[in-house]
Amino acid sequence: MTHSIQVKDLSLNFGSVSVLKNMNIDVAEGEFIVLLGPSGCGKSTLLNCLAGLLDITDGEIWIKGKNVTWAEPSDRGIGMVFQSYALYPQMTVRGNLSFGLKNAKMPKEEIDKRIARAAGILQIEPLLDRKPAALSGGQRQRVAIGRALVRDVDVFLFDEPLSNLDAKLRSELRVEIKRLHSRLNNTMVYVTHDQIEALTLADRIAVMRSGIIQQLAAPQEIYNRPSNLFVAGFIGSPSMNFLHGATIDGGAAFQFASTKINLAGYEGGAILDRPKAILGLRPEHLHIQDHSEPGLTIPAVVEIDEPMGADSLVWLEAEGGLKMSVRVPVERRMAAGTPVHLKVDISKASIFDTASEQRV
């Protein structure tokens, strides 16, 4: 596997504030990496470092086997797409696309050829002689992608490219970016705070929090086996149900209030006896039934039932006032106040150590 981007021990400080801490990422050629995290976690900052728009404090950045740590943005073999499109307002679309190529002193025929190709791929040929002000949001973002495309680079950097678009356009362009990736097979690094974008687009997701990568793995892995409590809570909507309790019997069971849950079939490491532990259960990995099964179910009372079209979300209250959510088929309506039992699918559950917040 050849590396397209390698980030080695990268750190960035703004004065005394440490923004990125000792990062290491290897991106394979043609891979689609999504940097995901809440606002202020450093994901856009990391992207700006890759682009060369911010000087890093420590570490190295390699792109295509070249050390580009101190190279100019234009010499790194990257193209970048911004959230606000960042189209030059006084130039036509053609001018926007050709600006970088003219700076590189490329001959005119080659420029025209590249613009024609990019315009063809993105279907923006009719727009070439318009100014950005005369374009819609989706068209502008297409042109912005085109500007990266004409540079004919190996690495595309996307900085929240869809955040300024409305929901419908966002899902359309999301598919288009995915199609573009499968067609061009470039390496893409994509920053977003939208987990749907992350889960749908990425080959691998890097979940970040306060300048540290919490987990770098394939979307399914991140979803099913979050490496710590933060990732578990951040990914998934509604978020995972967390039961605070203890593991007992040498790790064979989980004690939550008066309920004991059998942990046989848990996929993970050695559970051991932990006086304080958290059992994480996703809403779709719980099943509502009316009878209790010792060691397999949690008693709860229905509070509200939220039909959401495709499925329905039931909010319940378990022992000790704990609020839980369960995803059920939309046909199944639940009356408030109904006592039920939630069956746990332990093979899809996650157990976290309360002190270290790490998954067991």
Next chain:
Amino acid sequence: MADVAIHSATVVRPRGAKPKTRFSGGNIMLYGTLFVVSVYYLLPLWVMVMTSLKGMPEIRMGNIFAPPVEITFQPWVKAWSEACTGLNCDGLSRGFWNSVMITVPSVIISIIVASVNGYALVNWRFKGSEVFFTILIFGSFIPYQIMLYPIVILLREMHIYGTLYGLILVHTIFGMPILTLLFRNYFSSLPEELFKAARVDGAGFWRIYFQIMVPMSLPIFVVALILQITGIWNDFLFGVVFTKPEIYPMTVQLNNIVNSVQGVKEYNVNMAATLLTGLVPLIIYFVSGKLFVRGIAAGAVKG
């Protein structure tokens, strides 16, 4: 929603636009105040224009508000090309061309330098750029009187004291704080991502400045132009201190014409000379009034 609320209400309310009372107390106050203020400002102008069109015998009759019985443009001609200051008797025209030669290069150089300053301060932050900016702004708070004599010495050492170059240099430097602030604030209101995109596109310092920043900053350039032209044209203090009689700017020459003590006081010539001197800033304001307000608003809001 609003319609439904109106129809369902049991009380019948009047419909249509609210009738206006033309002679309400508020309106009388408002227009009355505006009228008084306009008269206050326009009356001197009226007196000046009327006096400048009268001959001396008519002026001596003392009705300063009365329009001229016999209109004469002789005072204007005299003010422009014949009035004497010291040994020179070629009127204000000399001062006018001096002012043009001072204003044009000062305005152009100061705007170019200040706009590049502002651009660098916003987009190419260097170590200590904030300190640099603070010092620059602080400079504008020091009263001119304190700096006059040191500048005289500096200009003398540079061998440009008493020349147009010296005055141009002084005007360029004194325009720097306010213009840099103006441009800095304007450039920082432009999206930063545009600058980043241009850098990814391989544009350098000057290419980004000329091809990206300047084309987007026309309003602020107009504002700077107006500020500088009017400011430098109206300057009296620097003109009188740093130049000598042959190259006095128009304002200084006007003062010398009006304040000359020999002979009869020719009020009509003085009024014509004053109007001539004020004409340039006046035209600038009239031509660019709207742009001026827009630019000030754009440049001043963000600190």
